[in-house]
Amino acid sequence: MANEKIKEWLQKVNEGIKDAVTLDVTTLTGDDLKGVITFDETTLRFSITKDSIQKATLLAHTHIEIDQDTLLFIKSPLSESEKGILDVHNAAAKAAIEARHAFVKMIAEIVT
Amino acid sequence: MEELEALFPAEALDYAVQISAENQWQFMLDLGYLAKENFSREEDRVKALHDFRKEYHEAGFKLHHIGLPFGLNHQLSEGEAHFLRKLAGIEGQFNFEKLPETGRTSLFSRIAKMRLDLLGFGSGANDLPFSFADIKALDDAGNWFSKKKFSTRIEVLNAMGDTGDFVQRAWEELYRQDIVYFKLIPTVQPIDELEQGKHFSRALWKSIGEDSKTWKAYKKAVLDRNDGDPDTKFLQSQIARPDNSRMIRFIQLMLQSCGAYTEEIDEDLGPVTYDALIDAVYLLDKADDDDDDPDLREYIAYLGQGYWAFNQAFFFEAAARLNKPETDADLFKLKAGVVSSEPEDEEMSFYKRFSEEFGKLQQKDKEKADKVQAGILNVAKKLAGKEEVHFMGFADSFRSSRFFKGLKRFFRLVGRFFKRIFNKLAEFIGEMKDRNVLNFVQLIFRKAGDALRVLGEGLRFLFSDRKIYTKDSETKAPLVITDFTMTFDAVTTVQAGLSPEVLSEHMKHCLRSSRSLETVLVFIGKVIHFLLLLAGPAGWFKLALEIIRIFRDIKKGVDPVRTVK
Numbered sequence: 104m105a106n107e108k109i110k111e112w113l114q115k116v117n118e119g120i121k122d123a124v125t126l127d128v129t130t131l132t133g134d135d136l137k138g139v140i141t142f143d144e145t146t147l148r149f150s151i152t153k154d155s156i157q158k159a160t161l162l163a164h165t166h167i168e169i170d171q172d173t174l175l176f177i178k179s180p181l182s183e184s185e186k187g188i189l190d191v192h193n194a195a196a197k198a199a200i201e202a203r204h205a206f207v208k209m210i211a212e213i214v215t
Numbered sequence: 216m217e218e219l220e221a222l223f224p225a226e227a228l229d230y231a232v233q234i235s236a237e238n239q240w241q242f243m244l245d246l247g248y249l250a251k252e253n254f255s256r257e258e259d260r261v262k263a264l265h266d267f268r269k270e271y272h273e274a275g276f277k278l279h280h281i282g283l284p285f286g287l288n289h290q291l292s293e294g295e296a297h298f299l300r301k302l303a304g305i306e307g308q309f310n311f312e313k314l315p316e317t318g319r320t321s322l323f324s325r326i327a328k329m330r331l332d333l334l335g336f337g338s339g340a341n342d343l344p345f346s347f348a349d350i351k352a353l354d355d356a357g358n359w360f361s362k363k364k365f366s367t368r369i370e371v372l373n374a375m376g377d378t379g380d381f382v383q384r385a386w387e388e389l390y391r392q393d394i395v396y397f398k399l400i401p402t403v404q405p406i407d408e409l410e411q412g413k414h415f416s417r418a419l420w421k422s423i424g425e426d427s428k429t430w431k432a433y434k435k436a437v438l439d440r441n442d443g444d445p446d447t448k449f450l451q452s453q454i455a456r457p458d459n460s461r462m463i464r465f466i467q468l469m470l471q472s473c474g475a476y477t478e479e480i481d482e483d484l485g486p487v488t489y490d491a492l493i494d495a496v497y498l499l500d501k502a503d504d505d506d507d508d509p510d511l512r513e514y515i516a517y518l519g520q521g522y523w524a525f526n527q528a529f530f531f532e533a534a535a536r537l538n539k540p541e542t543d544a545d546l547f548k549l550k551a552g553v554v555s556s557e558p559e560d561e562e563m564s565f566y567k568r569f570s571e572e573f574g575k576l577q578q579k580d581k582e583k584a585d586k587v588q589a590g591i592l593n594v595a596k597k598l599a600g601k602e603e604v605h606f607m608g609f610a611d612s613f614r615s616s617r618f619f620k621g622l623k624r625f626f627r628l629v630g631r632f633f634k635r636i637f638n639k640l641a642e643f644i645g646e647m648k649d650r651n652v653l654n655f656v657q658l659i660f661r662k663a664g665d666a667l668r669v670l671g672e673g674l675r676f677l678f679s680d681r682k683i684y685t686k687d688s689e690t691k692a693p694l695v696i697t698d699f700t701m702t703f704d705a706v707t708t709v710q711a712g713l714s715p716e717v718l719s720e721h722m723k724h725c726l727r728s729s730r731s732l733e734t735v736l737v738f739i740g741k742v743i744h745f746l747l748l749l750a751g752p753a754g755w756f757k758l759a760l761e762i763i764r765i766f767r768d769i770k771k772g773v774d775p776v777r778t779v780k
Contacts, residue, residue: 212740
């Protein structure tokens with residue numbers, strides 16, 4: 104039982120590290136995103152589940168490994184309006200890379 | 216080959232500023248001997264060289280006149296490149312004595328047509344014969360200014376040879392009270408701080424005056440709008456004006472002359488010109504302190520809907536102030552009694568050393584250039600039989616190298632920036648109550664305030680749920696959301712069919728947030744580092760646990776990427 108707990112904990116640590124060293128940026132689009140985004144006067148709720156994204160389309164996904172190996176998925180063909188959304192994806196990826204870079208710099212600042 | 220080496224001294228062959236192959240050929244391209252798209256084809260380069268050498272002889276020049284040999288059949292020699300720069304440079308090195316002959320293509324017709332084309336009066340086909348259409352274009356250019364300025368076509372043509380001066384005169388005469396409008400959907404450049412605001416309006420009002428028609432039109436179309444959106448119909452009509460295009464052409468020329476812009480002069484203020492403009496304005500902003508606090512926001516403003524306004528009057532005024540000659544005495548002039556003047560002062564002597572070193576570099580190059588230049592000057596005068604055909608004196612080769620030209624101006628800007636900083640420091644020491652000192656202190660505080668604002672934004676973003684959303688301006692419902700996890704994985708959800716403006720707005724928010732994060736994370740890193748030092752070994756473990764607890768608390772909610780699995 105104790106071993107199981109330790110295994111589970113190690114598994115979580117492993118996943119956590121893997122998540123921290125790789126970078127994933129996903130862009131979804133669609134006409135009906137009610138399942139994904141709900142909004143009333145005061146609260147914004149945002150959830151991505153198998154059910155909520157059924158009516159959404161995966162437009163692009165960028166996966167970057169720690170050694171900068173990059174996997175890029177882009178829907179094809181892209182309509183004119185989707186090309187504009189691809190720019191948003193690129194901007195989000197750029198922002199994520201910059202933020203991750205800043206995070207690494209912070210760690211370096213602490214340990215040096 | 217040996218014969219050539221015997222004829223021409225090695226030092227002359229060694230002469231030449233280091234320029235790239237493309238730079239060497241630039242004037243061949245400008246004069247229409249060769250089309251840019253054919254540059255890589257050897258047979259076209261051979262033909263271009265053949266045409267040039269033929270016209271060189273037809274113009275009356277002999278091989279030995281330039282003191283340097285022609286190159287091989289497919290290569291432009293340093294001497295030829297230098298010769299072309301002398302004749303076709305745009306800094307007023309070469310003056311015409313008479314107009315080129317009509318109905319013929321010659322070396323001189325190409326230079327005349329290139330000048331017309333560069334300033335937006337020509338047809339662009341510089342390899343065609345000089346024609347009556349070109350003479351009419353010269354008349355148009357002359358009539359464009361008040362007639363007092365130019366009495367003959369030759370005067371117009373020679374005035375066009377000094378592009379910078381011509382542009383400055385045109386601005387003084389015609390565009391002093393004008394505004395440049397352009398349309399550009401920004402992709403990566405954050406435009407938040409450039410949104411139309413009081414800085415831009417105040418600078419514009421100051422530059423062009425409240426009674427000017429352009430100010431009134433701007434006020435009506437942008438400032439007085441109830442809905443906050445600009446009058447796009449008006450802006451579109453302004454962009455379509457030929458004068459607007461010509462001003463953009465002039466701006467591109469000015470940017471090119473200071474080395475900031477190397478692309479084609481095409482009257483299109485697109486992303487490349489915009490970036491060059493921002494760079495140039497930034498340098499001006501740093502170097503010019505006639506205004507207490509010059510600022511990018513005083514030059515350029517985003518009006519909304521993809522439209523921009525550029526305060527070109529402010530730009531040209533700042534450029535003109537920087538171009539005023541300054542003597543060494545001026546450079547080191549201090550207020551009487553402030554500090555005892557002094558080259559011995561550590562910071563002042565830094566600037567002096569900087570100037571001296573740069574002067575030596577110029578002198579060295581001048582000596583090299585003079586040897587070849589003397590020969591060319593004599594030949595040109597003999598051919599013309601008159602003194603009017605001349606090249607301007609000092610180190611033309613140095614000046615006409617585009618690379619060095621940009622570098623020199625850059626260093627001049629940097630030098631002046633340092634000079635002004637030093638003056639400020641000197642004043643700070645000498646006159647604590649002086650207004651400039653107070654402004655300087657205010658500036659420091661403002662900059663510190665800006666830094667704190669960025670830090671605040673970053674902290675708010677980091678310790679929030681890290682969702683960036685752009686709302687519908689009417690329903691206020693979110694249309695685009697980017698959700699960052701604690702490790703900065705991201706999911707963006709976009710409602711289909713959104714306008715480019717909304718998407719652009721969202722991109723801007725994303726990039727601004729990530730940039731503010733850099734500041735805040737470095738700050739946090741420094742704080743944690745400092746705390747670790749304070750805590751000592753015994754406190755490290757406790758502190759680490761506390762940090763982990765804080766970050767765990769931050770990481771609330773569901774990680775969207777994992778939930779998809």
